[in-house]
Amino acid sequence: MGKQKKVTVSVPINIALIKYWGKRDEELMLPLNDSVSLSIDELRATTTISLVTDAAADSVCINGKEVDLGKQSRFARCFNEVRRLARKRKLDDADGDKTAPSIDGVKFVINSETNFPIEAGLASSAAGFAALAFAFGRLFHLDDTTVVRIARLGSGSACRSVLSGFVHWRAGAAADGSDCDCISLASADHWPELRAVVAVTSGDSKAMGSTRGMENTVETSTLLKHRVSNVVPDRVVRLRHAISSRDFATLANITMRDSNQLHSVCLDTHPPLMYLNEASWHLIGLVHALNDHFGATRVAYTFDAGPNCCLFAEVDFIPTLLACLLKYCPSSGSPTKILEKLDKSTAESAYLGRDSLFDLKSISAMTDAVQYLVVSTVGSGPKVVDM
Amino acid sequence: MGKQKKVTVSVPINIALIKYWGKRDEELMLPLNDSVSLSIDELRATTTISLVTDAAADSVCINGKEVDLGKQSRFARCFNEVRRLARKRKLDDADGDKTAPSIDGVKFVINSETNFPIEAGLASSAAGFAALAFAFGRLFHLDDTTVVRIARLGSGSACRSVLSGFVHWRAGAAADGSDCDCISLASADHWPELRAVVAVTSGDSKAMGSTRGMENTVETSTLLKHRVSNVVPDRVVRLRHAISSRDFATLANITMRDSNQLHSVCLDTHPPLMYLNEASWHLIGLVHALNDHFGATRVAYTFDAGPNCCLFAEVDFIPTLLACLLKYCPSSGSPTKILEKLDKSTAESAYLGRDSLFDLKSISAMTDAVQYLVVSTVGSGPKVVDM
Incomplete structure (x- = not known):
């Protein structure tokens, strides 16, 4: 294990002004059209990821309730990608970043709390998966593009909560999703009113x-x-x-x-x-x-x-x-x-x-x-x- | 006045299976797209038109309530067209149809009853204007094409109640509406079940x-x-x-x-x-x-x-x-x-x-x-x- 075994992050929900509805690729979670969103500062998910070596399996707890990961392939999709990236870096870059934690034998223990009821239909999964991806990014030193992609694998619109300000999620056209990305259109203080x-x-x-x-x-x-x-x-x-x-x-x-x-x-x-x-x-x-x-x-x-x-x-x-x-x-x-x-x-x-x-x-x-x-x-x- | 000074007709409402929504010409009441409908035999408007010479003005009474014709240009549009046709025929065809009533000095006294509440949103105006046009057709010996057009001037979808069976209202493309018509796709007994x-x-x-x-x-x-x-x-x-x-x-x-x-x-x-x-x-x-x-x-x-x-x-x-x-x-x-x-x-x-x-x-x-x-x-x- 590296030095950093645990991180807690807080991420706001986002609301689309131009809506995302429909995927062009279900597996890669690529949208049919561009969307543009804005985060709502007061409604947030706070998520802690611990990297542990003595757990039998990954676990996710949301607002005190254990998630059945066998029924929620969205989490597995994110976890597999994080593990793949961590292993790949170890192979590619044996002399490189020594501060990033090892992934072998490590399980993810995740605890997430939202400050609003998740049943309320307030994009809680968007905030949750953005928080998950952002926390993984901090633990494994992933760049923004990768964090955006991991958030998207969990829940499409989650990728828009990774950046701040007004966010433009561009659908792209490439089959492999390489041109599907998010950009911040304006900083958080662009329109203070x-x-x-x-x-x-x-x-x-x-x-x-x-x-x-x-x-x-x-x-x-x-x-x-x-x-x-x-x-x-x-x-x-x-x-x-x-x-x-x-x-x-x-x-x-x-x-x-x-x-x-x-x-x-x-x-x-x-x-x-x-x-x-x-x-x-x-x-x-x-x-x-x-x-x-x-x-x-x-x-x-x-x-x-x-x-x-x-x-x-x-x-x-x-x-x-x-x-x-x-x-x-x-x-x-x-x-x-x-x-x-x-x-x-x-x-x-x-x-x-x-x-x-x-x-x-x-x-x-x-x-x-x-x-x-x-x-x-x-x-x-x-x-x-x-x- | 001719022999026939009064007629009572009964016309069912119709419900579109493919909907009419939007006009390509507001004045001529031409629809943007074709529609197809079916009449509902049990829900009907029963309308009497009397041609009278001793009335000061046209009048319309629906379910016992006088209509303010100053506020309802749809009726005026139908009445004007009937009068125009009646006068035109008199000029065109001086030796012709002597049984059709004269229009000079004649006012229309119209009474209509529906066997369902007109506020219920059950296409009452469609049945009402179809009945009006059909009754005028009988009084003035108008052909089906003309009756369809007069019904349409009152309420677009009314024209579909003039025919029986399944009715296809074709939008047409001509600016003067000459190719906007209704045809019966199948007779009333085509699908008895x-x-x-x-x-x-x-x-x-x-x-x-x-x-x-x-x-x-x-x-x-x-x-x-x-x-x-x-x-x-x-x-x-x-x-x-x-x-x-x-x-x-x-x-x-x-x-x-x-x-x-x-x-x-x-x-x-x-x-x-x-x-x-x-x-x-x-x-x-x-x-x-x-x-x-x-x-x-x-x-x-x-x-x-x-x-x-x-x-x-x-x-x-x-x-x-x-x-x-x-x-x-x-x-x-x-x-x-x-x-x-x-x-x-x-x-x-x-x-x-x-x-x-x-x-x-x-x-x-x-x-x-x-x-x-x-x-x-x-x-x-x-x-x-x-x-």
Whole structure:
């Protein structure tokens, strides 16, 4: 064993503004189209990997629950790749890096905790596999390109959580995946006014998981190919420009349209996939009514393969947005229940602002549409907590 | 005035198996793509047109409620066309048809009744304008092509209710609409085993009307064009073949996929349109579970721009389907409430069959998902009730 036998890292989830849906290679985990994402600083996976010689087998524990690795080939795929790289380096580079630990007889003991329920459909596997890959990278001195690839082998979208800022995952065209990579489009502090508001609408996940869901879409949708070839490339160009010029309205409009198009191709799948519920639709209606009211696009929504909503707005609009969510998504219990994850002064200003708010004529309140809200800065990357 | 001053006609609604969504010409009411439909014999509009000389203005009364014709240009468009044709014939053909009534000083007094709530989103305007056009056709001796065109001027899909059997509405390509027509693909008795089961899920219609909805889709969806040019033409060919060979499974699969694609392009609209509700989704899940259970496609669903479901099955499967609907969509009131529109023996067999039914593991019952069911033969056309 080398000197470093254990590392703890913390990695945020990421939310795609232009969505990944469909693989061009299942084995290499290569996507059909480019995607662009943003990390949500407040929602993180914290993962410790220990390299041990006295364990019978690799083990993974997530939020206190042992993972059955026999049923989760995604972990084996990552572990095999790490072991292959470690052995290869030993052969290639016998005089080289002596600080990297040996792999012979070593088992991986992994413990991961998320600061949000993993059932909530908040890209927990993306954060989890990014954390796993980043931690392996630190233990085995792997470069970013390799860490991105290992994260991707665990969960496609995880590769976008390895970098910070706005991240562009490029699908590439090479059969071996050599041109499939991630680049950071802007640093974490490029757009300091931007905020995410995560609205958890439902804790249960009944719909089909995204891995099988996207396989079915690739097999059966007659619209997906058109999206991949004719819609996404142009959107990526326009979104990159909106990011570099900090043009919120354009970013917001592309984000909403691309979220809706993800769910559109899900509906065009046979049998159809529906990840949104009536609470999601309530939030969609609310955002459009709010933007109409202001005659400007001040808020955007996006939904991954689940009913929870990620809203984006600039920091000056956050008090209005929170007051509006509180007014139109009231809780049947304590009126401030949905604000309990917010700091006290933010929660108070939302609560006080609620009553003096304008009326959105087209919207009726929907009780318990939202369980709780998280307000977050965006764009941070992975970090080492302890080594 | 001629001899015939009044006519009463009865016309069924029609449901598209391949959907119409989007116009290539708003004024001439020309669709972007072909559609194919089937009439539902049991759901009808009964319309009386009287030609009167002592009225101040045209008037339309639907289900006892006066229509504000100043706000409903669709009626004016039909009326103007009928008057233009009547005057033109008088000029063109002074020695001709003496039995057709004169139009000078004549007002139209129209009374229409549907045997289902018009708010239920069951293509009432399609049946209503088809009845209107068919009645005008009888009064003014118009040919089928003209009646189809007048119905279309009122409500695009109405033109499909003018013919009987399976109806193919061809979009055509000519700018003046001269090649936009309807043909009957098979007579009303071509497929006597086929049945429709209409499941009314919700009486309220909050979503955007289909006229404005489809305009928004044409303006904003990046997927609609691909559907129109690359998906529909092939589906029409395959559906026509399935109809001529009475291949239920193929008809059912095309029907479900095209319904889902309609709602898919609605979701790809900005802002997105969602016409389905959780009861609709419950029925979609139920149909797929039922077909999976039998290892064969025995039932199909289709949804227009509303949450109500039209199911298709062959007559031998209807008892199973009804028992299944009763089991998985129970009423919170009287257990047979949803069956009240059925004849007594059909309702009884469904009720008795309910308990001995197989279990669909993936489906939980959803109380009050369905308000009531209508079972109907299909394919009948318009008829004159009284003249």
